[in-house]
Amino acid sequence: MTGGGVRWLLLDVGGVLEQVDDAAWPGQFRTRWAAAFGLTDEEFSARLSNADLPDAARRTGVDDEYWGKIGAALGASAEVLASMRADFWDAYCGTLNQPLFDFLAGLRGQVGLAILSNSGDGAREEEERRFGFAAVFDPISYSHEIGVTKPEPEAFRIVLDRLDAAPADVLFIDDVPENIEAARAMGIRVQLHVETTDTVAAIRAAVSGGA
Incomplete structure (x- = not known):
């Protein structure tokens, strides 16, 4: 990642904000x-x-x-x-990735916080009831509501339009390499989520302009 500080953090849900093994x-x-x-x-x-x-x-x-x-x-x-x-x-x-969620909640007012998630109909209600995402993230873009799933480029185009952002204004965080590569191909900054500590460090750098 290169350039100045990002305006938006765009996060996946399952495997990032939620601790859940989507493969298992x-x-x-x-x-x-x-x-x-x-x-x-x-x-x-x-x-x-x-x-x-x-x-x-x-x-x-x-x-x-x-x-x-x-x-x-x-x-x-x-x-x-x-x-x-x-x-x-x-x-x-699954369960909430509490350290990541709390860190992101602390960034409100410094950077935009948004979600792009492949989902099933009903996910918004279920996740909101459990975790209260809407108090931290806006907009929240679920595949079942936008009609397209990652890694299709249209999913990212829809969200960039909602954010009124250029690709370089956004850091996208996902745990699926295919989704990361699709975003990267569109010029969006990316961070493959593996460990929360590494993701938090990458976010700090991106927000401060050091990424």
Whole structure:
């Protein structure tokens, strides 16, 4: 990263603001609930694949339809489906990266704070209820609301327009190398998140103009 201080910090959620292993939890969720229904992982996945689920990653207002079709595909009672749905969101959201969140909250007024996250319909409500992101970040851009997912360039173009910012005005922080490279290709400054201490140091440098 080179140049003066950034005007905006743009953060991913899962794996950055939230401590959650996005590569692991979906498989663990599948195995857990396949067993609950007396199915193998493959049988469970096949039923969901045949359920004609709406694209909850790029559409809003489909959360109830999505889970209703899952319930029908599995023959789940309303009570069991509600338990499964709650377990999904607990796994999806993980726990708050409190040190990073607190550090960023302390930067309010010094630099703009925004979110760009691949998401499922319902994520805004679930994450807001748990973590109160809206008190720190504005705007918050979820893929299911903007209709496009990272690493597609359009996702970044939409957010740059919302920020009224040039690419070099923004430091983008994500834990997925593919997303980092897509942002870098557009001229956005980037930081691959691995350890919170390293990310905090990179943010300090970027905000001060030393990056």
